[in-house]
Amino acid sequence: MSAQVVTMQDARTGAWSQALPAADLSSLFARQPVEKFAPGQSVFWEGDEAMHIFEVADGMLRALRLLSDGRRIIVGFLQAGDLLGVSLKERYLYTVEAVSPVELRRFPRRRFEDEVARHSNLQQQLFSRLRDEMTAAQDQAVLLSRRSAEAKLANFFLMMRRNENCKRTSVVDLPMTRLDIADYLGMTIETVSRTITKLANNGVIAIPERRSVTVLKMETLRSLADGDDSEHWLPSPMARAQHASASA
C-alpha cells in the first residue's frame, strides 16, 4: 500500500521534500485516482500537447496514427502495466483510444520528468521501457515487411498470447475488432477474415467466440510465423521478467 507519502510542494524544481517511494515507475501512479474510459473513447490525440503520462491499470487500448488520405494505422496495442506517452516529445505521437473498458492513472508530465531525473533507478526503468517500445515498433516493421497474410496473423496470435499474463494457455483473447487487426497488420478486413477462416479450416486454430481464438497446433502456428522475430526474445528471458509485461 501507500506506506510512504510524497509531499508535493511548490511547482518549482527541487522544491519537495524527501519521502520518495519511487521503488519503481508504477509507484508514481499508485496514488493517482483511476479514470475510466469506455470502448472507443479517446485518451488523447496525436499532436496534442503532452501534459500527462498514463499507466494502464486495466483493459486494452490502441495507439494509432491517421494519414492524410484518411487511412488509419495502428502502431500498437496497450495493456495493463504499459505506460502511455513515454515516447512523447512535447506532443503526443499518436492517438490512443480504448478498445475494451479501460482504467488509467494519470501523472503530470513535468512532475514525472522531475521524479525520473531525481532517481536513477527510475531512469533505468524508463530507459528499459523506451527500449521495449522501440523494439516493439521495430518488430512491427519486421512484421509488416513483405510477409504473407498467413505469416502476419500467425505472428499476431503468438504476440497476443505472449501478452496474456505469461500463462501457457492456448486461448488468445482478441478484444479488438477485425478492422483493428487489419490496420495493425497492414491488410484489409476481408483478408484478415479469410485468413483466420483458412487457419481454422486447417485445424491450426479454433474460433469458439468471435473475439478469441484457441491455438490447436502451436508448432504449426510457429512454423507459419516462420522468419519470426521470436528468436530475439528467446536468448533473453530474463529481460522480460524485469518488466510487468511486454510493451505496445
Add this chain to the structure above:
Amino acid sequence: MSAQVVTMQDARTGAWSQALPAADLSSLFARQPVEKFAPGQSVFWEGDEAMHIFEVADGMLRALRLLSDGRRIIVGFLQAGDLLGVSLKERYLYTVEAVSPVELRRFPRRRFEDEVARHSNLQQQLFSRLRDEMTAAQDQAVLLSRRSAEAKLANFFLMMRRNENCKRTSVVDLPMTRLDIADYLGMTIETVSRTITKLANNGVIAIPERRSVTVLKMETLRSLADGDDSEHWLPSPMARAQHASASA
C-alpha cells in the same frame, strides 16, 4: 576510470581539461580514435554482446535483421551524427554494416552508462535520441503499412533528402543498393527498379547516376507520398539540431 564532474559553466565555454567533461554526448566520443570500415563490412552483429556504443563520424550504414527464412529486413540507415547501439539491451538488436566507406568512434558501453548516469544533461540527450529512434521505427512501420510502391519510394526519397545536410538541393544521394532499398521498403528489387523508372518517365525525377536521383517536380513527389507521415517529420530537423548543441 572515474569520471570527474565538471561544472556546466566550464563545459559550455569549451575550456575543459583532460577529464571527460561530457557537455554533450558527442564530446564523449570526440577523443576516441577513428575507426574505418569498408563498404559491406560489419560493425557488429545482431545478438552480439553489446560492449560498445558508436558514433558515426562519416559515411552511411545500414541496420538490419535476418529472419530465419533467410530474408533480410533493413530497419534503418545511419549517418554522421547518429549513435549506434543506444537501444541495446545487453545484446545488439540488429546487425550494422557499412554502406559507403565509414568512420566511427567507439566508446565502452559501461563507461558510457556511467557517464550518462552521472550527468543529467546527457540523460536528457540520450532520452531524446531514443525517442528519435523510436519515432523513426514507428515511421517505418507506417511507411510499410499497405502503401503502394510509388508512395513508398516517394516517401523514401523525401526522407533521404531530409537527411542531406543542406536540404534545398533537389539531388538525393542514394549510397545504398536497390536491394537495400527493397529490403527497407518491404518490396522486391524489380518493383523498386520499375517504380523508379516510372517516376523518371513521368518526369517527377531524373536519374543522372545510378546512385542518385534529382527531384524535378517536388510537389508531385509530395502528393505521391500523400497520406504521408511527413507532418511528423517536420519537427525532426530541429531535433537533430538540438543534439548538436546541448542548449535547451
Add this chain to the structure above:
DNA sequence: CGTTATGTTGACATTAATCAAGCACGGTGG
C-alpha cells in the same frame, strides 16, 4: 579486357485489394 556485381526490363503467376452480397449477433422498440 573479361568477369562479376548490380540494375533494368519483359512475360507470367500469385497474392491480396476491391466491389458486392449475405450472415450472425446484440440491442431496441413495438
Add this chain to the structure above:
DNA sequence: CCACCGTGCTTGATTAATGTCAACATAACG
C-alpha cells in the same frame, strides 16, 4: 416475446498490384 435494425464479420467474384522467373544491360573491378 418477436420483428427490426445496425454493426461487425464472413464469403464470393473480379481486378489490380506486385512477386517470381528469366534474360539482358550496364557499371564496377581486377
